[in-house]
Amino acid sequence: MAAVPASLAGSFKGSFAYYTIKDRLPQILTKVIDTLHRHKNEFFEEHGEKGIEAEKNTISLLSKLRNELQTDKPLVPLDDKLPDTLLWNQYLEYQQNLLDGNGQPSWFQSPWLYVECYMYRRIHEALAQNPPIDDYDVFKEVKVQSFFESHQAIIALCTYLRELLKNIEDLDEKQLQEDFLKLLQVSLWGNKCDLSISAGEDNSQKANPLKSLDDLKPFILVDDMESIWSLLINCKKRRTSEDITRIDIVLDNAGYELITDLVLADFLLSSKLATEVHFHGKCIPCCLSAIGSL
Template sequence: MKWVNTNKTLPPYFLNKDENSFARKTFLSRKPAIIKKIINANNFNEIQRKALEGLSDDLTGGIVRDPFTEFPYSCDGLDPGFKEIWDVELLPYIGKRWLDLPFYFAEALLYFEILVASGYFDTSSGFFMKDIYQVFKDEELLGDNGAMKNTASIVSDLVTRKDAEGLIKELIYLSLWGNRIDLSMYHIVKDGKNLFLNKDHQKRLLIDHSDAITSFILNTERIDFVLDNAGQELVCDLLLVWAILMNT
């Protein structure tokens, strides 16, 4: 099975300024809430808190500033090659409102600027290369309703399954829904049900290609895995990888 894009023109970007859009609501409410949670979860000093609060304020009406000159912390610990890339990519957007940016670029830039504002790339900072999301990851994995408790019961059930196709398909869904678990939907982690599929979860999907994906997995010669999640999301992905390795 091979997909070929015959359309030579790319669709327009999702923009943060589109009224009533997911992108706009994300930058007006979800992202400021995430920054607040990060501040509350870490022992930041006043400089870090003010930098992050200022960034949060900019999201809802301010402009994009140069992260290499506008924050109190330097980026001397950042690979120079990455700085060169950011300098080029940022050029068209410096001085524009966050709400006027393409959604994905704005999201990537925001998480980079959160790290800069917290001193992550400053070798003299107490937070140099310190994971400011560690407290959330620990709670997802080791908390009262964390993945380490839920996963054991799931695996004990999965190892008895003989239907490879059905098993892989179910874990595709689990991996998909596992990606709901970000800081703006932290209640999913806390309710203890995040590693179990809701019986009507398929009704919530706009598009479902799970049959084609499962068929491809079971009939292809080689699969390369790239796992870029952490915490509980990673557990969902690892369960899928385990099932694929056991059945192909």
């Protein structure tokens, strides 16, 4: 059996991981710090001097975090006593054990996906430690802006679904398959709007997403759409009144990407390709990127 390759990390210069840790994550942290600074007056109006003090302390922690990242400092345990703190620290200890005494996990030497998630968790920690602004979503502005700038694409997609559902019971198997594959790809490519990938810059979906599927298909790295279709249609054909076909969708962000997932879920239930759809959201506000394949 071939050895498992090393996890992609920022130490691989020229890789997406290297670009992420060197450029994207510091840019995101800088925007977060700027957002907090711009809302200083709002914090004062709502919370008085306590709000200002909390804003200053949070910015101080985030500036320290940015410096740790840019200088490849060791990753440190979380210290906020939230429900998931122990799990995060256990995983960090696991990463330390992998090094077997040869140093400590650092920003550029650790698995990229872990590092990116860890950064968002540290942002949450900085806020959690500074009430009364501990529940402030530093990403809300950019998420709302991206959502509304995607409204034409949302209208086009929802209009397509509405027309499709009018005759959903009359679709033959071939047509049902064609529509399923379309909406599955739309759900995948909704991730192109991810604000983490664009480091918080405008990345909204402005065109009709259904019209770009043929051009985007060559960029799907792993394509198991036909297998997914076969599984679902066979389950539907064999299903009894007591059987359940459950689909689980791991959500990305709460903008255009969420609309594409909701449209896919509506189609799955309306076409009876699934009897249940379960959504799994994030426990904290973030702009975490997702790399998808079908």
